[in-house]
Amino acid sequence: MDDHTDHSATRAAGWQLPASIEAVWGVRDRPHKGPKPGLTLGRVVDAAVRVAESEGLAAVSMSRVATELGASTMSLYRYVAAKDELLDLMADQAYGPPPPPPEPGQGWREGLSQWAWALRATYYRNAWALHIPISSLPVTPNQVGWFENGLSSLAATGLMEEVKTSVVLLINTYTRSEATINVNLSAAVQASGMPPDEWMAYYGRLLTTLTDPQRFPAISAAIAAGVFDQADAPDKEFGFGLERILDGIEVLVRASACP
Amino acid sequence: MDDHTDHSATRAAGWQLPASIEAVWGVRDRPHKGPKPGLTLGRVVDAAVRVAESEGLAAVSMSRVATELGASTMSLYRYVAAKDELLDLMADQAYGPPPPPPEPGQGWREGLSQWAWALRATYYRNAWALHIPISSLPVTPNQVGWFENGLSSLAATGLMEEVKTSVVLLINTYTRSEATINVNLSAAVQASGMPPDEWMAYYGRLLTTLTDPQRFPAISAAIAAGVFDQADAPDKEFGFGLERILDGIEVLVRASACP
């Protein structure tokens, strides 16, 4: 144990939790010696998020964030060891605090469903955050908070703890990737300047041209059935997949309930 | 119709399929006028893939690929309009040709399951490709080929065409993101220098330190149950989710079979 904070669990051979992440968890820093910091980690992250919201994640450069704060580029490195750390903190900020836990009377399915929809809304609201690569298992407060909340819906089921975490991970994975696909897609549509329906129709025509019906019978059938005639409501698509997954989990819950 | 190839379907107001992508589909270019190209699009993409395989996607710069080919940086721009296009073509190369379509006697579930596992193996084998952002719906030959193959498993079910595409999209989405998470994660573990089990144990200790059991009861329960004591086999985790999703789809298929 050293004179200051106990880092025995956040440090290990070859790796340690970055100092900036310890900071968001509120692990208190000793009162400093040198000059007072002119900024705070929070202000840096907020500024970065502001830039990402208004100009996209690609616009988030150290110098852009610095000018946003009226500081110099290099001063940011007193709060964050590298840009990657800043991105991780921005991602945590994007999650925000998780929604309130499900009410006691609610079933697991309803709880998980609401959780997934809330998560999805968060991803859509902060589309820029989807471009930040996932660098490890959740270690930031809001991310862990969402995980906790997801798990809590399953508390009353008889599932094994290991299975519960798998389920929550599964739904998070699904939700994130559905959001990623749609965000990228709508960016592409936007870039084309066409209205979504028209773009979809164009895509259908494109496939028709490119795919030989002999080699691509299933796709041709889909085209013929008019699948690509108009853009599907993304909500519908997401709901479809979610219900399928929940159906699958229901099978599992039932099996574990009546042995 | 103009003097050369018919582009009426690959061009549209405000957007057109990039020339390099038309090229991989084998849309023939008119016999050229100027000097003979010293390279081919295929060689450029191959070189880029070789770099990505041996040094990671981050090492793929235009100049690195050029030196790989013994050419100058700028010469690559005769084959590809921008780096993004090169990345899209690399991604298509990573998919490779889809596995053979399911045998006639096989059920949809077995077919889709095999498809998903094959897709997953492909993602794992070419982990670098997961870092390439998805820029639109599938338009490259191998990607479309995989899509076709996935759909073909569902041909015999009575599902509507629209639902079939949703199902295939769902499984692809799930598979891709599971792979993404595990690839990133194992990169993080690798970077730490610890063996996976030890890393997981460390992560458990980390969570224990950071999470107050009052505010994070569900996570604390998971920790107490030893969920984080050892790294799960990623195959198990993937199989779990996949079976859940297939269970969900089975519900759907049954419902549409006996109305």
Place this chain on the structure above:
DNA sequence: CTTTTTTGCGTATGTCATACGCTCTATTGC
């Protein structure tokens, strides 16, 4: 008051994507 730590920040380095324009080449229209 001196030592130590820590801050802000100027400067420098190396990497990248890519615009531009020059030269040279092979095909095409005459």
Place this chain on the structure above:
DNA sequence: GCAATAGAGCGTATGACATACGCAAAAAAG
């Protein structure tokens, strides 16, 4: 055949960007 022309390779900018390094000033500790 021959000139016009589209295209090929590529050298040379240009303007970002992340970040290493080091200095000078500030504040707490002794």
